[in-house]
């Protein structure tokens with residue numbers, strides 16, 4: 001009888017977990033996710049780490065797949081048995097899982113596919129110090145969980161760091177996946193050359209407060225005014241190769257702001273800019 005009650009309680013708990021993304025998450029046994037680690041916290045939001053030169057894409061996929069399996073939270077809430085699956089794109093919603101932080105650092109990966117991160121909400125996603133990381137491959141929705149999930153692709157992360165990687169301009173599009181959630185995006189010390197504001201990827205980051213682009217090879221800012229980023233307060237372009245701002249680059253430097261209470265500090269120090277007599281070496285503040 002006691003066994004039956006325990007079994008019943010177990011079933012109730014796992015069923016509940018399957019429908020409620022805010023249920024506390026349990027970490028899988030450590031050996032199932034090695035060389036990555038999952039550390040539970042009192043808040044039920046684990047922190048994850050995949051650190052070091054042995055880390056591969058397969059390790060990351062396994063980590064997230066095991067977390068979903070152990071907590072019985074499939075990505076799209078579809079049936080466990082694939083033969084039972086009836087595609088209904090409109091009816092599918094993501095089952096979010098919430099993670100405090102994910103450290104993906106000091107790897108020798110050259111490319112990262114973001115598919116395992118879909119449906120995760122990270123307070124911090126830190127993928128810094130991956131000196132060979134040149135590209136972020138966007139998830140192919142048709143390949144997600146055996147082709148089941150056909151809904152929108154989204155990852156939520158409040159702080160996203162890809163500092164000291166080897167990302168070039170093609171990586172820009174990858175960040176639009178965080179569109180409504182990212183408040184601090186840090187891409188210091190990469191190989192970015194152009195900030196193209198007219199294309200959608202930056203405009204879509206509606207919650208952005210801080211954008212760190214120091215120590216890149218940026219020589220041109222195309223487009224004007226971060227008008228869609230109403231919360232942007234810090235834009236760090238220090239130590240790049242900007243030699244002119246052009247008439248459209250920062251209209252904000254010449255005309256009063258449209259949003260009266262918007263305050264934006266732009267650091268343009270250590271570029272090739274001349275400000276009448278000399279180099280602009282102090283952070284350029286615009287209020």
Ligand SMILES: *[C@@H]1O[C@H](CO)[C@@H](O)[C@H](O)[C@H]1NC(C)=O
Pocket residue numbers: 021022096097098121156
């Ligand atoms: C988990 O993440 C989802 C999606 O961002 C959010 O709506 C929900 O409030 C979060 N739950 C917890 C417990 O943080």
Ligand SMILES: *[C@@H]1O[C@H](CO)[C@@H](O)[C@H](O)[C@H]1NC(C)=O
Pocket residue numbers: 188214215236237238265267283
């Ligand atoms: C901009 O980034 C550089 C390099 O990391 C740093 O030294 C500087 O303090 C930053 N500027 C501001 C205004 O935070």
